[in-house]
Structures are given as C-alpha cells and as structure tokens.
Amino acid sequence: MLAHNVFFTLQDASPAKVDGLVAACHKYLKDHPGVEFFAAGTVGEEFARPVNDRTYHVALHVYFTDKAAHDKYQAAEEHVKFIEENKPNWRHVRVFDSWVQR
Numbered sequence: 001m002l003a004h005n006v007f008f009t010l011q012d013a014s015p016a017k018v019d020g021l022v023a024a025c026h027k028y029l030k031d032h033p034g035v036e037f038f039a040a041g042t043v044g045e046e047f048a049r050p051v052n053d054r055t056y057h058v059a060l061h062v063y064f065t066d067k068a069a070h071d072k073y074q075a076a077e078e079h080v081k082f083i084e085e086n087k088p089n090w091r092h093v094r095v096f097d098s099w100v101q102r
Contacts, residue, residue: 001036002064003100004073007056009092018042021058021086028082029062034069038062056094063100070097 010017025040039061043054064070073079 001100001102002067002070003096003098004060004062004064004070005096005098006060006062007053007094007096008058008060008090009055010057011089011091013057017089018057021089024082024086025058025060028078029060029073032062032069032073032076032078034065034072036063036065055092 008021010021022040022042029040030038041059043056043059048054062073064073
C-alpha cells in the first residue's frame, strides 16, 4: 500500500479554521477509489515529548491500494476542489508518501 500523509500548518489556526479543514478533508478526500484507510484530525496537544513534531495543525492520512489509485486521486475533481477552497489558509504543507505493509 501507499501511505499518503499530509501535515497542514495554517495561517489562521483558530479552532473554527482548524475544524473547517478537518471537515473539508472528510468531505472531499475520503471516498475515492482505491482508498484502504482514511483519517483526518488535529495535532494532539497532549503529545509533547521532545521527539513529537508539533508544527502542524491538521493531519491527513490516506492509504491507497497502490500508486495508480494515488495518482488518480491526485487528479480527481474533488481533490482539486479541496485544494482550491483551502489553500489560501495554508502557511506550510508537508507531504510524506511511503510504501507500507500490514
């Protein structure tokens, strides 16, 4: 499987904007062909060990059956719409794609 993990740092990190981005992830990104696992949420405030990266506000985790499903998702109308609607509030976005095994 291909794990697609995206970490969003927002310009306006008010609770309403953070919750709005999580809701947009669920609205636009979870029901694509080839998605094996989907989750989106916020940084865990209670996780404050020195090794925890806390420089983001919203995390998106999408696991695809294969690279072909991931590539199709990248070009999908709903994914493009998600980016267009939400990108103005993104200060920084980090994407981590990796091959994973169960």
